[in-house]
Amino acid sequence: xxxxxxxxxxxxxxxxxxxxxxxxxxxxxxxxxxxxxxxxxxxxxxxxxxxxxxxxxxxxxxxxxxxxxxxxxxxxxxxxxxxxxxxxxxxxxxxxxxxxxxxxxxxxxxxxxxxxxxxxxxxxxxxxxxxxxxxxxxxxxxxxxxxxxxxxxxxxxxxxxxxxxxxxxxxxxxxxxxxxxxxxxxxxxxxxxxxxxxxxxxxxxxxxxxxxxxxxxxxxxxxxxxxxxxxxxxxxxxxxxxxxxxxxxxxxxxxxxxxxxxxxxxxxxxxxxxxxxxxxxxxxxxxxxxxx
Amino acid sequence: xxxxxxxxxxxxxxxxxxxxxxxxxxxxxxxxxxxxxxxxxxxxxxxxxxxxxxxxxxxxxxxxxxxxxxxxxxxxxxxxxxxxxxxxxxxxxxxxxxxxxxxxxxxxxxxxxxxxxxxxxxxxxxxxxxxxxxxxxxxxxxxxxxxxxxxxxxxxxxxxxxxxxxxxxxxxxxxxxxxxxxxxxxxxxxxxxxxxxxxxxxxxxxxxxxxxxxxxxxxxxxxxxxxxxxxxxxxxxxxxxxxxxxxxxxxxxxxxxxxxxxx
Amino acid sequence: xxxxxxxxxxxxxxxxxxxxxxxxxxxxxxxxxxxxxxxxxxxxxxxxxxxxxxxxxxxxxxxxxxxxxxxxxxxxxxxxxxxxxxxxxxxxxxxxxxxxxxxxxxxxxxxxxxxxxxxxxxxxxxxxxxxxxxxxxxxxxxxxxxxxxxxxxxxxxxxxxxxxxxxxxxxxxxxxxxxxxxxxxxxxxxxxxxxxxxxxxxxxxxxxxxxxxxxxxxxxxxxxxxxxxxxxxxxxxxxxxxxxxxxxxxxxxxxxxxxxxxxxxxxxxxxxxxxxxxxxxxx
Numbered sequence: 106x107x108x109x110x111x112x113x114x115x116x117x118x119x120x121x122x123x124x125x126x127x128x129x130x131x132x133x134x135x136x137x138x139x140x141x142x143x144x145x146x147x148x149x150x151x152x153x154x155x156x157x158x159x160x161x162x163x164x165x166x167x168x169x170x171x172x173x174x175x176x177x178x179x180x181x182x183x184x185x186x187x188x189x190x191x192x193x194x195x196x197x198x199x200x201x202x203x204x205x206x207x208x209x210x211x212x213x214x215x216x217x218x219x220x221x222x223x224x225x226x227x228x229x230x231x232x233x234x235x236x237x238x239x240x241x242x243x244x245x246x247x248x249x250x251x252x253x254x255x256x257x258x259x260x261x262x263x264x265x266x267x268x269x270x271x272x273x274x275x276x277x278x279x280x281x282x283x284x285x286x287x288x289x290x291x292x293x294x295x296x297x298x299x300x301x302x303x304x305x306x307x308x309x310x311x312x313x314x315x316x317x318x319x320x321x322x323x324x325x326x327x328x329x330x331x332x333x334x335x336x337x338x339x340x341x342x343x344x345x346x347x348x349x350x351x352x353x354x355x356x357x358x359x360x361x362x363x364x365x366x367x368x369x370x371x372x373x374x375x376x377x378x379x380x381x382x383x384x385x386x387x388x389x390x391x392x393x394x395x396x397x
Numbered sequence: 398x399x400x401x402x403x404x405x406x407x408x409x410x411x412x413x414x415x416x417x418x419x420x421x422x423x424x425x426x427x428x429x430x431x432x433x434x435x436x437x438x439x440x441x442x443x444x445x446x447x448x449x450x451x452x453x454x455x456x457x458x459x460x461x462x463x464x465x466x467x468x469x470x471x472x473x474x475x476x477x478x479x480x481x482x483x484x485x486x487x488x489x490x491x492x493x494x495x496x497x498x499x500x501x502x503x504x505x506x507x508x509x510x511x512x513x514x515x516x517x518x519x520x521x522x523x524x525x526x527x528x529x530x531x532x533x534x535x536x537x538x539x540x541x542x543x544x545x546x547x548x549x550x551x552x553x554x555x556x557x558x559x560x561x562x563x564x565x566x567x568x569x570x571x572x573x574x575x576x577x578x579x580x581x582x583x584x585x586x587x588x589x590x591x592x593x594x595x596x597x598x599x600x601x602x603x604x605x606x607x608x609x610x611x612x613x614x615x616x617x618x619x620x621x622x623x624x625x626x627x628x629x630x631x632x633x634x635x636x637x638x639x640x641x642x643x644x645x646x647x648x649x650x651x652x653x654x655x656x657x658x659x660x
Numbered sequence: 661x662x663x664x665x666x667x668x669x670x671x672x673x674x675x676x677x678x679x680x681x682x683x684x685x686x687x688x689x690x691x692x693x694x695x696x697x698x699x700x701x702x703x704x705x706x707x708x709x710x711x712x713x714x715x716x717x718x719x720x721x722x723x724x725x726x727x728x729x730x731x732x733x734x735x736x737x738x739x740x741x742x743x744x745x746x747x748x749x750x751x752x753x754x755x756x757x758x759x760x761x762x763x764x765x766x767x768x769x770x771x772x773x774x775x776x777x778x779x780x781x782x783x784x785x786x787x788x789x790x791x792x793x794x795x796x797x798x799x800x801x802x803x804x805x806x807x808x809x810x811x812x813x814x815x816x817x818x819x820x821x822x823x824x825x826x827x828x829x830x831x832x833x834x835x836x837x838x839x840x841x842x843x844x845x846x847x848x849x850x851x852x853x854x855x856x857x858x859x860x861x862x863x864x865x866x867x868x869x870x871x872x873x874x875x876x877x878x879x880x881x882x883x884x885x886x887x888x889x890x891x892x893x894x895x896x897x898x899x900x901x902x903x904x905x906x907x908x909x910x911x912x913x914x915x916x917x918x919x920x921x922x923x924x925x926x927x928x929x930x931x932x933x934x935x936x937x938x939x940x941x942x943x
Contacts, residue, residue, distance in 0.1 A: 145578035146549070260445070289444040289605060294649040294660075316578060319651030323660050342655050360583040361653050364608040364635060371587060371612070374580035457842060479846075486844030499835035502941045503857040512853075513843030543940045559839075 108133035115170035141321040144331035154280040196276040200283040202263035206255040213251030238269035261292040399433040403465035440610040443620035490560035494572035496552035500544040507540030529562035550581025676933025679926035690742040697736040705731035737893035752812035753871035760820025768828025868931030872924035
């Protein structure tokens with residue numbers, strides 16, 4: 106398998122405060138592979154996804170590194186070319202199905218809009234494609250849903266629509282940013298299965314951002330554990346859950362509740378573990394600050 | 398401690414309100430009957446729209462039931478007025494889901510904990526605040542900080558400190574760990590477990606996530622669309638669930654295990 | 661996060677200091693006007709009419725910013741004009757803020773019929789053209805300082821009312837309000853003690869903007885000769901008069917205009933600056 110997305114030594118920092126947010130992140134995702142980005146809030150997991158899609162907040166600057174999509178270095182391109190490259194090859198499944206849909210438009214145009222306006226598809230062909238996709242995400246009545254407004258649909262339904270919309274233009278890479286966090290567990294299960302199915306059928310490469318180790322174990326083939334913008338461990342799912350290498354990974358696993366095991370107590374992440382990582386990072390950052 | 402029978406609650410549906418006239422009502426709780434005994438930790442579980450939060454808030458009489466009765470320590474509180482409820486308020490406290498929204502952003506932590514104490518005319522307020530902060534493992538120096546200067550886990554512990562400072566008999570914890578990272582989640586859960594032991598609290602723990610409930614609760618109530626589908630001791634819920642919905646909820650929890658069945 | 665929350669540093673921005681300094685200067689000049697002003701604001705001297713500012717050719721160094729067509733000292737009249745302008749700003753601004761905010765807070769927090777009544781009154785109020793409204797009011801009340809102030813209050817309380825109501829509605833939905841109820845706080849006390857501090861920054865910003873607006877309204881009314889007696893030194897009156905002799909004596913128009921501009925700008929900047937500096941919640 107050749108890597109479809111390769112990130113090499115990606116570093117980013119807050120422009121004004123000179124605070125580093127990503128520290129030499131490297132990872133690669135092959136076509137048809139789902140790569141999990143795991144960490145607690147502030148670990149920079151969403152930031153990597155945003156950097157790939159070129160939607161980092163304006164306050165953040167990429168200091169160095171390469172993001173290669175299908176062999177082309179995105180960061181070396183002119184902004185207009187970059188947008189075109191990303192638009193043609195990548196898509197996003199967002200976290201919040203409520204705010205990700207425009208409340209004053211029907212569902213149909215929100216799926217077909219991008220196809221027609223940006224990719225120059227024929228209106229009828231785009232409509233066909235949207236109907237096809239909605240059926241594919243197990244929506245029984247695509248026509249009715251396409252004519253509905255977002256507020257008329259349930260959370261699970263909206264997330265299905267967003268998944269359909271992400272796959273609409275046949276992207277080679279999808280960034281899923283905590284796509285099930287806002288959903289009920291029972292709905293989460295359906296949506297995860299759906300994403301897995303769609304991804305496998307279309308052979309899409311996927312970056313799956315989540316804080317939930319349970320979710321990661323269900324959908325990913327590989328994962329990166331992040332802390333403070335640094336990759337602490339990269340492994341296949343089987344390796345990771347059998348034998349996590351990094352102390353922080355072990356601590357995270359110990360803190361995750363497991364209802365099947367009543368005797369197990371939840372162990373909060375011990376500060377000695379995070380202190381160690383923080384000290385390591387501080388040493389590297391010192392050099393970075395001096396170099397600037 | 399609580400006796401609830403035939404509890405109904407309907408709230409006006411603002412979304413489908415007609416142009417003229419009253420909004421239609423949605424039945425949120427449908428004839429709930431149960432008890433909460435003193436010293437018990439009861440888990441209330443259900444998906445979104447199951448009415449679990451509404452039920453909790455009705456117990457504290459933040460909503461007035463449309464039918465049925467709620468009694469607290471033998472006293473019928475179903476239709477008490479706000480003024481009549483006020484003396485009882487000290488004895489039932491609540492910890493909220495989102496600590497950012499439940500802590501007044503423009504008041505320092507010390508005042509946030511002290512205000513309710515002053516309201517009920519308790520003495521030695523400063524010492525009580527100290528003790529509460531100590532109980533939840535926060536340094537005293539945090540008194541002068543504002544909520545936004547704290548981490549999520551710290552904020553949630555301030556919420557707990559505010560509740561226990563009142564020395565209540567009953568605490569309602571409404572999804573208090575769902576917004577937290579796993580590491581702070583574990584801390585808050587362990588803290589709550591210790592406090593229940595130490596202070597002999599009666600606790601209702603509302604959650605959408607069955608997996609955090611196992612260790613804390615002695616009984617679990619599973620709600621679905623405003624009705625109790627199962628109310629049983631915690632072992633039974635996890636090991637031999639009777640209701641299909643309970644089983645569905647359990648099956649849907651993704652364990653950190655790539656070889657979990659039914660996935 | 662590693663460094664995270666320690667980073668919130670309080671900035672004392674230049675805009676706060678610049679605007680505060682200018683307003684302090686104007687206020688001092690207004691308070692001590694009889695002591696600092698070089699001449700009598702009403703003294704006419706037709707032999708010294710239309711003298712240019714001190715640095716121009718043919719000027720009299722005794723008249724720093726020149727004189728108007730009646731030979732009155734421009735600087736002196738600006739200083740005495742500040743008295744009227746600042747009085748209007750302070751009294752009208754504060755009264756508008758207090759009345760409008762209280763009604764807005766009541767409407768936003770209590771909702772129900774209170775909101776219905778207040779909001780409808782605001783709607784009706786907003787349908788009147790404000791300038792016409794002011795002129796009508798002055799016509800009824802008669803000219804004079806207190807009439808101007810009353811006119812501003814009557815017209816502008818709705819500005820506070822609407823914004824504060826919206827903000828109070830937002831804040832009422834927060835859990836800390838529910839939490840106050842759980843603690844056993846009464847509704848009125850919750851409104852003052854819990855919601856109050858959270859709408860205060862908004863009120864402060866609005867207040868400073870309102871003070872600027874009050875200065876402008878006073879100037880406009882003076883400009884159309886509806887303010888105080890024609891003789892009295894007001895900035896608007898000076899601008900109106902300067903307009904008639906703009907080609908012969910530009911300074912009569914330009915200097916009061918600059919002072920007016922800087923004062924109004926300073927008021928609006930002061931509000932934002934104060935919020936940056938003193939609001940505990942940084943956005």
